[in-house]
Amino acid sequence: MALVVFCSISVLLLLSYSVTKRRLHLFERIVIWVFVLLLQNNFFWMMGLNYKLVELSHHWLQFLVYDSIRSIIVPICMMLYLELHESLDRKWIKGLIGVLFIMGFVGIEYLAEWLGVLSHSGNWSVWYSVANWVFNVLLTLLVFKRIRFMARKEVTI
Amino acid sequence: MKLAESFDANEWFLIISFLVITTVTLMLPRRFPTIISIVFLLIGSGIAMYSDFHFGIPPVDLYDINDSKQYEWFDLVTFVLYSPFSYLFLYVFDRWRLEGLKISLYVLAWSIAAVAFEAFAVRLHVYNFQKGWNSGYSFVFYLASQTFMIWFYYTVKNNYNRTKKETSPDWA
Numbered sequence: 001m002a003l004v005v006f007c008s009i010s011v012l013l014l015l016s017y018s019v020t021k022r023r024l025h026l027f028e029r030i031v032i033w034v035f036v037l038l039l040q041n042n043f044f045w046m047m048g049l050n051y052k053l054v055e056l057s058h059h060w061l062q063f064l065v066y067d068s069i070r071s072i073i074v075p076i077c078m079m080l081y082l083e084l085h086e087s088l089d090r091k092w093i094k095g096l097i098g099v100l101f102i103m104g105f106v107g108i109e110y111l112a113e114w115l116g117v118l119s120h121s122g123n124w125s126v127w128y129s130v131a132n133w134v135f136n137v138l139l140t141l142l143v144f145k146r147i148r149f150m151a152r153k154e155v156t157i
Numbered sequence: 158m159k160l161a162e163s164f165d166a167n168e169w170f171l172i173i174s175f176l177v178i179t180t181v182t183l184m185l186p187r188r189f190p191t192i193i194s195i196v197f198l199l200i201g202s203g204i205a206m207y208s209d210f211h212f213g214i215p216p217v218d219l220y221d222i223n224d225s226k227q228y229e230w231f232d233l234v235t236f237v238l239y240s241p242f243s244y245l246f247l248y249v250f251d252r253w254r255l256e257g258l259k260i261s262l263y264v265l266a267w268s269i270a271a272v273a274f275e276a277f278a279v280r281l282h283v284y285n286f287q288k289g290w291n292s293g294y295s296f297v298f299y300l301a302s303q304t305f306m307i308w309f310y311y312t313v314k315n316n317y318n319r320t321k322k323e324t325s326p327d328w329a
Binding site (some may be wrong): 015020026027030031033034035037040041042044046048050051056058059060067068071147150151153154155156157 | 159233
């Protein structure tokens with residue numbers, strides 16, 4: 001079931017993302033992809049390997065499902081968020097979109113748990129997930145702003 | 158998160174390697190536009206982290222990095238070390254303007270050099286291969302990842318030349 005759900009979402013996201021007009025330059029997308037991967041890997045390595053608060057399924061198929069979340073769903077959603085953030089004018093709408101995306105990321109995490117892709121330990125709280133995704137979104141936004149500032153000097157965005 | 162389980166040969170190897178390779182990278186004459194340099198630096202660590210997540214942890218779990226099975230700060234240094242290497246790989250490739258079969262020979266030479274560097278790192282316990290990984294697998298991995306890097310180089314170059322500003326530096 002997890003395979004059907006997350007791989008379908010991944011393929012549909014990839015397809016939709018590649019056939020629609022993009023507001024992010026290729027270089028920005030590369031930087032964001034690597035950065036989001038860095039944040040997620042470090043989160044898992046620290047919370048999973050060191051503190052045993054999150055555990056990934058040891059079944060290889062479920063592991064591949066998690067990989068689709070980590071390397072496709074989350075980075076593309078993050079890029080969609082950044083594009084929306086750039087296209088909107090009003091600050092309160094930007095904030096609202098941020099909150100919605102954070103809720104979406106937390107939702108994906110708990111859907112993955114429900115479908116057996118990962119499991120949280122008893123000491124884990126939903127607020128830790130919220131804090132993690134708030135941190136992820138804000139830091140990625142900061143990096144994006146910086147990269148866009150640099151990229152605009154050399155390429156047309 | 159620990160800095161390291163015990164501060165010994167592998168940590169010193171990582172520090173010295175990082176300082177040497179970063180100094181070499183910084184001393185090189187500027188060749189790429191700033192945004193391209195950032196992209197070329199990041200892609201090395203990106204590939205390293207992406208593949209380590211597949212091969213270095215359960216269910217595959219074929220090797221360990223540094224002293225313990227747990228994540229430590231020096232594991233992060235190990236991944237960051239791939240950044241200047243990827244930059245140098247593409248810098249020299251761009252400098253020599255290789256074409257045809259020379260590209261394959263270039264990738265082969267870098268793969269052999271990477272396996273040799275890695276073998277030295279294995280001796281100093283930066284990588285621990287007791288779980289089933291070996292240098293043969295690394296060689297295949299380096300061949301594949303460096304081939305990807307060559308494709309990546311051309312993609313980035315085409316994209317830059319297509320979208321660069323009038324005032325931006327040329328990259329022929």
